[in-house]
Amino acid sequence: MAATADHRRARILEVVHELGTVRVADLAARLGMPTVTVRRDVAALAEAGRLRRSHGSVALPEPGTDTPANATGAVGGAGAAALLGSTGQTATGVPDGRGRVIGMLVPAIGSYSDEIIDGARSAATAAGARLVLGISPAGAGDGRGQVARMLESGVDGLLLTPNGLPDGPADGSDWLGGLPVPAVLVERRAAPGSAAAGLDAVGSDHRHGVLLALRHLAGLGHRSVLLAARQDTWTAHEVRAGYADAVRLLGLEPRPALDLHRSGGPPVPTDPERLADRLALAVEEGVRAALVHGDRDAIQLPPLLRARGLRVPEDLALVSYDDAFAALTTPPLTAVAPPRRAVGAVALDLLLRRLGPADLPAHHIGLLPTLAVRSSCGALPGQD
Template sequence: MTSSAQERRARILETVRALGSVRVVDLAESLGFPAVTVRRDVAALAQEGRLLRTHGSVALPDEEAGRGADGAERVLGMLVPTVGGYFDEVVAGASAAAAAAGARLILGIAPYEASDDRSQVERLLESDVDGLLLVPNWRPGEGIVESDWLAELPVPAVLVERRAAPASPAAGLDAVCSDHRHGVLLALHHLARLGHRSVLLAARDDTRTAHEVRAGYAEAVKLLGLTELPVVDVPRAGGGAAAVAEQIAAAARAGARAVLVHNDQDAIQLPPLLRTFGLGVPEDMALISYDDTFAALSAPPLTAVAPPKRAVGAGALELLVRRIAAGPELPVHHTELQPSLKVRSSCGGGNGGGA
């Protein structure tokens, strides 16, 4: 192989690392090489196992995508506020994507009540991570004040299930999120099709997801022409389910016959509590849960909005690997993935045994 060919093929690999999967014709145009020459080089690199060819496109083998320029395994850190619920699936998606890319994922936990995101990130950085997936413990409205330090991170970072405030230093970070407002719209549209003209919302107010659910409710009732009802505040700490059930029962006496509850943990407690007020689910009160972590295990099984948690984790990890390879040449990505609605029996309606 001539020196010229070596340099050309090195540039091909470098470009594919930066761009991810790319068409051969686009690769040739980007490099300024004749397409026939690039196809020949790509064929040689594929024969050596350094590139994958699929339907006119090329990409790195999974194991190389997760390695640095020196061939060493990439180590990626992930900060989450909790495990044992919603973020388990997000972490699982990121972990699977890391394994597919030949990278290693290490986990840090900064509990909601501790507010020590920065110290946990510093511990991850002490492990010589090449990049970070971050779920900061941002309360609604606090993104600008509490994100200054994110602009000083020494490694690339991708926000997960978080969107930075537009004027904050973190606004320049990549982000992969669920579109929770669309998820609420799915739930209310389903209930509207079942004939409900007003839907109650019972929700927390202490997380970014809760903030998006509340905002999505206000938008959806206007879009669908439903009657907007006062939101039932779900207490941050446990033990408030009975009070929530009492407020839902009061709304039922005023005519409400459907409720969306954020999140599964709170929704699952409601059917037996509502029975003490003479309300059955779904015959007297249609109920949809938001999260779909445990909703299928309820009695009755709950119709639920299911954010694409695993896909969010996987997409964030894959974007982080691309960011590490490409650096600032890759435009900032703010990606939203749409939730789906899992229809079960808690809404009535007779659709396949469920709502």
């Protein structure tokens, strides 16, 4: 039978009384409890003033230190107690992150990651927490080296976007299950059945985003939509899976995807001339609509197609999957917009709640993309 929270916390206090200052990871090993559970209980005990935390370690409060029960100062005493609710929130509903340091691992700096980082940074600032960044570029491993360095620096929790693909080996993410601090996967999910499958995860529901695009094109009368996408990124895999699902659901004619993947080495731009040639050939075969992942490739296509005697949208309705720059071309591109900033903000919010005293179940949160309708698909903005 699982121990109650009160029983677990009583055992934690016993060990800390016995040992004095002790690392949380060592405390968890001594008690035979998951590190995540011990960290959550330690957070609750620290909030109650019964323990003191510092850089991954825990100790008894210094003699004479005020606790929430007897403090009277405006900060850390009655004033702070008035701001915090039972879930560790401020009066505005923002999780309390004062003094927290959050490590964030991203695979690259670019338009997609930048917006996620910005969302997380804004949420951290609002909560009083500090965000530190680690970068694990494609081809540089899964990022555990960067994570180890952030853990050594004393971060309280982690937002993680490790390199890897959905169809990777089930044990490829097992290292994530042994982290000594709470972690939230961002735009990733661990393989089902892996040691990390129970981690919190927040990401865009890219399959829903593709469905929005294809349903819109089907509503305009298209019965065949061509997908052009990479296959060497997590998002591209989800877009491809979403295409297969949407084609089946909407009764569209399935077509093989145009593969924009370049194997080996870091990502490089697609050859736009070659992509335009392949789309022109598809038009000759009767295709009149295409979804291109993402903006970097899609925005180059209208002038290249014009050079081949094809007009957008008259000869080919064009939709981009990204919407970072899609509105800036001629004609402006209809585009699926993943909620990048919201993903970062929600992930940071969830991690701070995980660090608080509340005993939360694991969350797998999928945020829905939106479709910005512009003239490149032959419909008027706002037309569904």
